[in-house]
Amino acid sequence: MTVLPGPAAAVELRPLPLSGVSVAGGFWARRLEANRAAIPLGRERLTEAGSIGNLRIAAGQATGAASGAGFRDSDVYKWLEAVAWEYARDPGEGLLEELRELGATIAAAQREDGYLNAVAQIRGEERYARLWMSHELYCAGHLFQAAVAAARATGEKRLLRVATRFADHLAGTFGPGRRGEVDGHPVVEMGLVELYRETGERRYLDLARHFVEARGHGRAAKPGFDPSHYGDPAHYSDRLPVRETESPEGHAVRAVYLAAGATDVAIETGDAALLATLRRQYDAMRRGKQHITGAVGSRxxxxxxxxxYELAPDRAYAETCAAIGTLQWAWRLLLATGDPLYADQIELLLYNALLPAVSLTGADYFYVNTLHRRTGARGEVQRSPAHGRRPWFNCACCPPNVMRTLAALPSYLATGTADGLQVHQYVPGTLTSGDLSVEIGTGYPWDGLVTVTVRAAPPREVELALRVPDWAQGARLGSLGRLRPVAPGTYARTRRLFRPGDQVQLRMPMPARVLVADDRVDATRGCVAVMRGPLVYAIEQPDQPDGAVLEDLRINTEVPLEPEHLPDLLGGVIALRAAGALAPGPAPTPYRPCEQPRPPAPPADLKLIPYYAWANRGPHAMRVWIPRKT
Amino acid sequence: MTVLPGPAAAVELRPLPLSGVSVAGGFWARRLEANRAAIPLGRERLTEAGSIGNLRIAAGQATGAASGAGFRDSDVYKWLEAVAWEYARDPGEGLLEELRELGATIAAAQREDGYLNAVAQIRGEERYARLWMSHELYCAGHLFQAAVAAARATGEKRLLRVATRFADHLAGTFGPGRRGEVDGHPVVEMGLVELYRETGERRYLDLARHFVEARGHGRAAKPGFDPSHYGDPAHYSDRLPVRETESPEGHAVRAVYLAAGATDVAIETGDAALLATLRRQYDAMRRGKQHITGAVGSRxxxxxxxxxYELAPDRAYAETCAAIGTLQWAWRLLLATGDPLYADQIELLLYNALLPAVSLTGADYFYVNTLHRRTGARGEVQRSPAHGRRPWFNCACCPPNVMRTLAALPSYLATGTADGLQVHQYVPGTLTSGDLSVEIGTGYPWDGLVTVTVRAAPPREVELALRVPDWAQGARLGSLGRLRPVAPGTYARTRRLFRPGDQVQLRMPMPARVLVADDRVDATRGCVAVMRGPLVYAIEQPDQPDGAVLEDLRINTEVPLEPEHLPDLLGGVIALRAAGALAPGPAPTPYRPCEQPRPPAPPADLKLIPYYAWANRGPHAMRVWIPRKT
Known part of the structure; x- marks a missing residue:
């Protein structure tokens, strides 16, 4: 599993072992299949971009100039991590061969003293001289995560040895009494803690803690470079020490990666004060800096x-990697606290922030996940959602990040404790914690019925905890015919002597929910968003009445929305039909007296689709926040 | 005057001569005094930044390395233009000395063949090899404008000779059969046409036309640089030919500078089709891409x-230079067409887009003119309005642009034709067109009464045209006691035999106006903005009730706003008092069901000040668009 707290870690919940989770059919199985099919494409794209070539050149297996920015190695490492988790889900010789072959190249590229950065080595750059941009420690962090995944998934430790040699070199180079800089882009903190967990080497944890504590003292920004965000310590999560930060700020991916790494440090060192700070930061983000999809990043x-409260749907940056970092942070906070809030967040993020970033084919990606694309939108070819999804990017952090996260999906479904099993996400398949094994049956996220069937149980009372999502008003739990109300935003717990064949059912009504944002969110005032179950919905141009321009549609919130199962639309979805109206055409002047009457708005029907499925029919106008008919 | 169409130009209106306008007291006289007082500071800051030093080094008058980006010369030229117009307004030996001394340095810095760019010369850079960023032609354009201003204001032609030598060099270097590139940043087009007007050299006009027509063929973007706006031809107004452009796009300053230059070309070549295109572009901008302040630029x-319709107040970029470029464009369209729409635009821009960019002291500037600053906002130190105004910037295009525009204010007040005078802006002082001379008396913009007293008149019927602003519902015109209604958005014309002492009065009621934006502007839905006369209003923290956080204030649009004259506030303003309410505190969840009731909002009074006057009491929260109490 990704994230495996050590024996002494301060956690409320513990991940299930790799063998303790299997996914069998349903919504996510199709997404995981598509992701697996995309993994060979990932290798082709990494090769085409020169990212694998960089490592081969550094290893002496090829010749040529280095390609791309200094942090290209990290794309390869993330892809290798995806290969490892895929091997854990479903072993295959091809995957193992990939790990071994690329692992050998990486080992050969490593310098005698443990240093490793293909681009810097080829270009002969001074080590660690431009950490605000070279991201040598960021690459190290991703190498550590990949190496730990490979070791856990395959038992083979070749890449782990590369990782520990690099980590030993870092421990001898950075820290108190040594070099004092921090990397412009965090991630090495998470990587070092995982390496500590896998090897038991305490100095990796110490170095991670050092990197966390070293933030906030102006060690990350480019010296003397002040006229833009590159000169702003906040861009690097370096304006304030982690312990004094009230709300994540600056570059979103960096901020949430650092927070996730700091949570790892808090967990492994039992630092309750640091954990409390990080919980407050998460809450500040959730209340004022998180889009309704769970995505973060506004600029x-x-x-x-x-x-x-700066949360404009049209200019949402909502980088795919920021959603993944938020997921990693939420998962660590869930383990540390057992608070269902974080499991609710993981659900929100998986369905509405991670999944929208990849096409239904699994092979094309968004870097930026807008919540509103206008008719005829233009934008820069690389990142702009105006152009639809892309197979790869010049800065290709997002695609392999999606791959490794989907491949690790089983990690996030459930946890175990000495006396029970906690089910956080509802995916058909089997979950095993110790001698308790259950089968999950559900049509989630389309249907709110979850049936848990016990397959094996210990001869003593244990507890089965099922998350009741925060949205699940009217949820009930029990055995067939004997259902009791359970509260949204809690775990519904059943403690007893289970026997094979026993069933527990959780029934969650799934009416469409019409939501408004906090009164302080300026950009969505006068609009509503629609959710059903865990899914955020959107209107996209192809589903609307002929001739209706998306910008002109208004929703009538007085009329209940009607679900409609459409098996042939976008791989099979439940769409929602809503009553609405067409706004009158543009007024003669852009700004007019507020009392000036406008022509009446003719009625028009709207059809909403799940947001994750948009942009699978070419680039069209879309919006999550829909203006209310007034 | 800035912009002096040639004898054969296709214009409806012609500028008054420099001697034909004087400003005497009132609102603008104080702003012009402050601007004049800032001119010596401008020289200090240009010296401190090394911009003047660059020219001295290139001239062999000093030694050292070049400072700053390649387009630093342009800041000096814009400042020199301000000096020239100030000299025209009120001659002074000091100003003349500045022009002569710096003019001599510039002449000495010029290469034998006419080329001139201090930074490129000092650094030994290849000429025109990086036009997307070096902006050698942009610098040339500003030199031409400064040289023309100096010639018109002083009659001395030293700088004009430098300009024509450079222009001759450019005419021999660029154009059909020569180099085909265009500069990343337009402005040379306007400069060349003005140089043509001043010298009669047709090839300057031809080269300007060439630069206009050469856009839209991918000659401006940095080659092979695609992952950001630097690789997007739209950034350089180079995606589509000017004649095929429907709406200004990309970098806002570049787009409006190009459009203004293209309008100059259309005027001087009598190109009605080009003019029609440019009018359509202006209209598209005005309807969907212009903030209520007249400012442009959203990203x-x-x-x-x-x-x-992407017009978020909080992220408005609204660069000062873009407002100035829009003003220049509108002025040229007004001359070409006589359409009062453009004079309305100039009024809007002067009061609400140019003036907010400079402090009441005249010495500190905004680069970015936000319409909404949140409580506790942070941002990059250089451009972010979060920090308040600054004396100068690393990229210092805006401050000297404000200086030259305010110094040239008399240019924009009125025009003349063979048989009359058109008054576009109401400023106390004297206007003379041929043998018709009038005195304007008014308390504008606080008061809507304008009294025009004839001081000299020809012995024949002539026409006095007074602009009735588009906002002036209920305006009346006539002599004392005999007033007739006149329509907003027109010129009220009086044709007769005038005699000295005759008076014509225009009375414009000035109630506060509560405005909403087009239904398609997402970012201001549920909000109103307030104007009174030509002024946009705003709420700023220091004026609100004790303890009321600006974000929480809501305005009650059912209760009329009350004006209040406050002679001691912000140099003397009419403030507006409004009824309102305080929104309840943040909801427990950031997104909540739309039908969920909220606690009632306690009443609170709001006080609005003119937007131009904000940020003169330190950096505080401010907003132009105010959420309505619902």
Whole structure:
């Protein structure tokens, strides 16, 4: 599993072993199949981009110039991590061969003293001289995560040895009494803690803690470079020490990666004060800096969190990697606290922030996940959602990040404790914690019925905890015919002597929910968003009445929305039909007296689809936040 | 005057001569005094930044390395233009000395063949090899404008000779059969046409026309650089030919500078089709891409126009230079067409887009003119309005642009034709067109009464045209006691035999006006903006009730706003008092069911000040668009 707290870690919940989770059919199985099919494409694209070539050149297996920015190695490492988790889900010789072959190249590229960065080595750059941009430690962090995944998934430790040699070199280079800089882009903290967990080497944890504590003292920004975000310590999560930060700020991916790594440190060192700070930071983000999809990041300039309540749907940056970092942070907080809030967040993120970033084919990606694309939108070819999804990017952090996260999906479904099993996400398949094994049957996320059938149980009372999502008003739990109400935003617990064949059912009504944002969110005032179950919905141009321009559609919130199962649309979805109206055409002047009457709005029907499925029919206008008919 | 169409130009209106306008007291006289007082500071800051030093080094008058980006010369030229117009307004030996001394340095810095760019010369850079960023032609354009201003204001032609030598060099270097590139940043087009007007050299006009027509063929973008706006031809107004452009796009300053230059070309070549295109472009901008203040530019990334209706107040880029470029464009369209729409635009821009960019002291500037600053906002130190105004910037295009525009204010007040005078802006002082001379008396913009007293008149019927602003419902015109209604958005014309002492009065009621934006503007839905006369109003934190956080204030649009004259506030303003309410505190969840009731909002009074006056009491929260109490 990704994230495996050590024996002494301060956690409430523990991940299930790799063998303790299997996914069998249903919504996510199709997404995982598509992801697996995309993995060979990932290798082709990494090769085409020169990212694998860089490592081969550094290893002396090829010749040529280095390709791309200094952090290209990290794309390869993330892809290798995806290969490892895929091997754990379903072993295959091809996957193992990939790990061995690329692992050998990486080992050959490593310098005698443990240093490793293909681009810097080929270009002969001074080590660690431009950490704000070279991201040598960021690459190290991804190498560590990949190496740990490979060791856990295959038992083979070749890549782990490369990782520990690099980590030993870092431990001898950075820290108190040594070099004091931090990397412009966090991730090495998470990587070092995982390496500590896998090897038991305490100095990796110490170095991670050092990197966390070293933030906030102006060690990350480019010296003397002040006119833009590159000169702003906040861009690097370096304006304030982690312990004094109230709300994540600056570059969103960096901020949430750092917070996830700091949570790892808090867990392994039992640092309750640090954990409390991180919980407060998460809450501040959730209340004022998180889009309704769970995505974070409001600004294109600096790829940054904006200020609190700055959440414009059309300019949402909502980088795919930021959603993944938020997921990693939420998972660590869930393990540390057992608070169902974080499991609710993981659900929200998986369905509405991670999944929209990849096409239904599994092979094309969004870097930026907008919540609103206008008719005829233009934008830069690389990142702009105006162009639809892309197979790869010049800065290709997102695609392999999606691959490794989907491949690791089983990690996030359930946890175990000494006396029970906690089910956080509802996916058909089998979950095993110790001698308790259950089978999950559900049509989730389309249907709110979850049936848990016990397959094996210990001869003593244990507890089965099922998350009741925060949205699940009217949920009930029990055995057939004997259902009791359970509260949304809690775990519904059943403690007893289970026997094989026993069933527990959780029934969650799934009416469409019409939501508004906090009164302080300026950009969505006068609009509503629609959810059903865990899914955020959107209107996209192809589903609307002939001739209706998406910008002109208004929703009538007085009329209940009607679900409609459409098996042939977008791989099979439940769409929602809504009553609405067409706004009158543009007024003669852009700004007019507020009392000036407008022509009446003719009625028009709207059809909503799940947001994750948009942009699978070419680039069309879309919006999550729909203006209310007034 | 800035912009002096040639004898054969296709214009409806012609500027008054420099001697034909004087400003005497009132609102603008104080702003012009402050601007004049800032001119010596401008020289200090240009010296401190090394911009003047660059020219001295290139001239062999000093030694050292070049400072700053390649287009630093342009800041000096814009400042020199301000000096020239100030000299025209009120001659002073000091100003003349500045022009002569710096003019001599510039002449000495010029290469034998006419080329001139201090930074490129000092650094030994290849000429015109990086036009997307070096902006050698942009610098040339500003030199031409400064040289023409100096010639018109002083009659001395030293700088004009430098300009024509450079222009001759450009005419021999660029154009059909020569180099085909265009500069990344337009402005040379306007400069060349003005140089043509001043010298009669047709090839300057031809080269300007060439630069206009050469856009739209991918000659401006940095080759092979595609992952951001620097690789997008739209960033350089180079995606489509000018004649095929429907709406300004990309970098806002570049787009409006190009459009203004293209309008100059259309005027001087009598190109009615080009003029018609440019009028359509202006209209598209006005309807969907212009903030209520007249400012343009919605995106920090790429300093760009966004899409139509993308007009978020909090992230408005609204660069000062873009407002100035829009003003220049509108002025040229007004001359070409006589359409009062453009004079209305100039009024809007002067009061609400140019003036907010400079402090009441005249010495500190905004680069970015936000319409909404949140409580506790942060941002990059250089451009972010979160920090308040600054004396100068690393990229210092805006401050000297404000200086030259305010110094040239008399240019924009009125025009003349063979048989009359058209008054576009109401400023106390004297206007003279031929043998018709009138005195304007008014308390504008606080008061809507304008009294025009004839001081000299020809012995024949002539026409006095007074603009009735588009906002002036209920306006009346006539002599004392005999007033007739006149229509907003027109010129009220009086044709007769005038005699000295005759008076014509225009009375414009000035109630506060509560406005909403087009239904398609997402970012201001549920909000109103307030104007009174030509002024946009705003709420700023220091004026609100004790303890009321600006974000929580809501305005009650059912209760009329009350004006209040406050002579001691912000140099003397009419503030507006409004009824309102305080929104309840943040909801427990950021997204909640739309039918969920909220606690009632306690009443609170709001006080609005003119937007131009904000940020003169330190950096505080401010907003132009105020959420309505619902």
């Amino acid at each position: 294109w300039d600096g790829e940054a969190f904006g200020e609190a | 920090w990334d790429g300093e760009a126009f966004g899409e139509a």
